[in-house]
Amino acid sequence: MDFSYTDEQETFRHELRAWLEENAPEGWLEDPELPDDDAERVEFLRDWQRTLADDGWAGVHWPEEYGGRGASLVEQTIYREEMARINAPPQINLIGINLIAPTLIEVGTEAQKQRFLPKILSAEEIWCQGYSEPEAGSDVASLTTNAEANGDGEWLVNGQKIWTSYAHVADWCFLVTRTDDSGKKHEGLTVFLVEMDQDGISTEPIHQPHDDRTFNQVYFDDAVASADLVVGEIDRGWDVVMTLSAFEHGSTSIYSIEQRYLALLEYCRTETRNGTPLVERDRIRQQLADFDARIQAAKATHYRNVSKQAESGTPGPEGSMDLLISDELRHDLLNFAVNVQGPAAALWENGHNAFDETSGYIRSYGAWIAAGTGDIQRNIIGERVLGLPKDNKSKTSHRSE
Ligand SMILES: Cc1cc2nc3c(=O)[nH]c(=O)nc-3n(C[C@H](O)[C@H](O)[C@H](O)COP(=O)(O)OP(=O)(O)OC[C@H]3O[C@@H](n4cnc5c(N)ncnc54)[C@H](O)[C@@H]3O)c2cc1C
Incomplete structure (x- = not known):
């Protein structure tokens, strides 16, 4: 190669x-x-x-x-x-740039593309993704937020979303709703582009343990969605959900993880305990070498996935490997970083240490969950990359089924 x-x-x-x-x-x-x-x-x-x-x-x-x-x-x-x-x-506007725009480019109308894409690019309009609900996360098809036509070319939306990143600053929401509950749960879903600044929508930030307030609960109380802002077809929203999910799983953070690793390596070279640099301790050297090997292997896996996508022209289920590997590697690396600093890690942010990753470590738990948990990514890899049989015990219809 x-x-x-x-x-x-x-x-x-x-x-x-x-x-x-x-x-x-x-x-x-x-x-x-x-x-x-x-x-x-x-x-x-x-x-x-x-x-x-x-x-x-x-x-x-x-x-x-x-x-x-x-x-x-x-x-x-x-x-x-x-x-x-x-x-x-x-x-x-990462959600707009990486998820919503590519989905609109693939399945939106020309009018929707002309209306929304320029303002997504310039961050004039910020977007959020309204999928998860209190009773519908991995199993997103079981969502109940309801949209009903009012006969005037508008739809009225009622229900609740949760964990909606950036909803508190978003101008628009890519919202999945239920428009028909008479069939199977994947049927009867419709995706609307909904303006956030209206009386029928309120947001409530969720305070995270690392001090971030970037995700929210969002309440819809007769919120108005316009009929010309349906993405795809009424009741056929599952196809649109799947289109967006492929973009959601098709990215890697391995390069920023590598930079964090290099910063940690430098910290271990310069920081001493009892006069000896940390890097000279056998256990620490071995773990650093192990992380380096995992990072190089993750990059090689990513290159292989990129080659495959270049041949097929569409993001495939292999993106779940990049997502899972990055999420687990980041978590393990930051856990090690916090341990290696000892009590200094408790300084949280802006402490005197050159290497400060405590809040990143806490945030890494959420990264494993966002965009489909590590368990869901393993299911996708098992079923769609390795061709293993479906897990019969699982009754859920996860994000990439
Ligand atoms: C930082 C962050 C940002 C987020 N941003 C957004 C956003 O912008 N928009 C949005 O809509 N959502 C967002 N989410 C929500 C996220 O998509 C959901 O939390 C996620 O899909 C899991 O759903 P859940 O929390 O309901 O957990 P559940 O689905 O209830 O899962 C609970 C546990 O069961 C496991 N599990 C569930 N089903 C299976 C299965 N079939 N096989 C094996 N194990 C299974 C899960 O892995 C997990 O460990 C965000 C979440 C986080 C943490």
């Missing part, structure tokens, strides 16, 4: 690297810190996404006709590597 990049791909990397050096937020390359205040952070991230979008670096994987760069899968990999290298600020 040839892992080297072509001249064209190297040019893409250098162009992006030069752009980041020129345009990263002021001071970011020396000290990457997001503002503490919630409102300031949102503004900072909106500005950052707008800066990316202005020069065509926000949706590199989108087709050029919709404002993207039409980047190949290898260029997308380079993009992730370079963004991880400078620990770039996240894009606030």
